[in-house]
Amino acid sequence: MAPVSTLWLSAKVTLVDRTGTRVRADSMEVATAKIAGYSHQSAPLLALAEAHASGPGFTPGAWRLVEGHLAPAPEDGVPDYWLEYSDFHLAGADGRRLSPVTVDDLPRIGQSMATRSGQQITIDTHLPGVRTHRYVPATAPATADIEATASSGEAPGTDSVAGTVGLDAPAVAGLHPPASAAEAFATRTQSRRDALSPAHTGWRGALNSVLGLRLAPGAGEQRTRALNATVQKGLPGHRTAVVVNIKGGASKTTATYLLAATLGRVRGGMVLAWDNNENAGNLGDRAIPAAHSHTALDLLEHIEDFTTPEQADKLAGYIRPQGENKFHVLASQNEAGTKEVIDATAFRRMHAALRQFYQLAIVDTGNASTAPTWQAAVDVADVLVVAISNKEDAARRAFTTIDALRAEGYGEKLANGVAIITQPRTASTQRLAEIQNSLTGLVRSVVVVPYDRTLDDGGEIIWEALAPRTRQAYLQATAAVVEGM
Incomplete structure (x- = not known):
């Protein structure tokens, strides 16, 4: 029998109670500890969230938390909590984290590793409702013990992987030939050694x-x-992230620029940073200047000229290329109060036109959550980014912004969001911890950006002048944004 190697699948857990309140935890152990700390009349009932219930790799079920341990329970009651998983990661038997994954990736990864290593690969987990996967090298007999069972405390099943989880042909290579050998080779998963x-x-x-x-x-x-x-992961069509905080000077513009620059440098493709300030924004001031001074208002006047992707060359008169950062800037109006602002309808027209030319857009916003153009941007956002400076007034306004979003029905969208906390020159560590704790359950991911003196003067942002740890922090923030898309 082939030797066995075990990988462990973990994830971040969101607990959703009967009122719809969401609490985020970094692991299942932390989640159960949180539940155990709450007051309950009886052993709380947990169930798999509906978003996972019908997905491959999951088995719906219910569990009771008794003395800190989960035990399978009948699904005949209203759950106290629903379990939502995100940010899946694989780790070796020694606990060393290897790579972020999705549940859909596991069959391809497991079978590829088994075939390349000549070992049986087991992907195990302690996550309730998530299947355990076992794969043998593709050269093994078709009757080999390949199982996919629910992590529910029950004995493993004996159904084949293909029959239980609905895997595609490449997942059981050697048992069923792929429809396209060229496609199977081009899309193969590299082994960990190659990666x-x-x-x-x-x-x-x-x-x-x-x-x-x-x-x-x-x-x-x-x-x-x-x-x-x-x-660099593939995305199904255009995606938009919107950066918000009704407080000026909260690093919204810096975050917009550096998210777009990271996307341009690491991912490539057509990326747009759009200053959607209801008054005069300063994204254009922080960007590499262009040979023109046209803004979003000028583009709006000619938006009918942009109805098909073939008209992309005409955008050159309105956007500002950012050199080696490999993205474009669309500046806001530059004469505050002297021209009509872009309203919600105009924003939607422009967004519908620009999404033909750009795969990704990062939209900077102004300071009024009541402004129609602000509301329209939030409405089209695939991911919300809350920009917070670790200052008392900026932090308070950030949570006011969060309250406004939840009041307008964007709580679920916010829960998929990212918070970027920027450290000032003199930063309070206590306030930072308080901000992070207060964001628990409100957003999906929180990234702290260290103080960088090169961003202090409000002038042109120069990527090459940034400290390495600033670039790394924005790489982490950008990955979190893309993960939510």
Whole structure:
């Protein structure tokens, strides 16, 4: 029998109670600890969220939390909590995190690793309702023990992977030939050894370059590669992220610019940073200048000229290319109060036109949640980004913004959002912790950006002048945004 190697699947957990309140936890252990800390008349009942219930890789079920442990229970009551999972990761048997994944990726990853390593691969998990997967090398007999069972405390089942989870042909390569051999090869999953090619950065990279060695990348470089892969993942059509905080000076514009720059440098393709301020915004002031001073208002006057992708060349007179950052800026009106602002209808017309030319848009917003153009931007957003400076007034306004979003019915969209906390020169560590704690359950991901003096003067943002840790923080933030798309 082939030797066995085990990988562990973990995820972040969102608890949704009967009132719709959402509480985020970094693991199932943390989630159960939170539940145990609440007051209940009886052992609380948990069930798999409807979003997962019919998905491959999941088995609907119910569980009782008794003395800190989950036990299978009949599905005949109203759950106290529904379980939602996100940010899945694989880790080795030693607990070392390997890579972010999706549940849909597991069959392809497991079968590829089994075939390449010649070992049986088990992908196990402690997440209730998430299946355990076992794969043997593709050269093994068709009668090999390949199982997919629910992680529910019950004995493993004996159904085949293809029959139980509805896997496609490449997941059981060697048992059923793929429809297209060329496509199967082009879309194959690289083994971990291939993914962890020799180090290119740090002292390991230097030794590899100078001495011709093949030292593996360190943990930092592995993390960067995983974040890059997330930023580069395929997306089903145009996606828009909208950056909000009704407080001026909360780093909205900086976040907009650097999210777009990270997308342009790491992902490539057509990326737009759009200043949708209801008055005069300053994204154009922070960007590389263009040979013209046209703004969104000028584009609006000629928006009828942009009805098909073939007219992309005409955009050159309105957008501002950002050089090596490989994205475009659309500036807001530059004469506050002297021209009619762009209303909701105009914003939607422009958005509908521009999405033909750009795969991704990062929209900066103004300081009035009541402005029609602000509301229209939030409405079209696929991901909301809450920009927060670690200052008392900016933080208070950020949570006022969050309250306004929830009051307008955007609580679910906000729960898929990202908060970017920017550290000022003198930052309160206590307030930072309070901000982070207060964001728990409100947004999906929180990223802290360290203080960077090169961003202090409000002038043109120069990527090459940024501190490496600032770039890394925005890489993490950009990956979190793309993950939500």
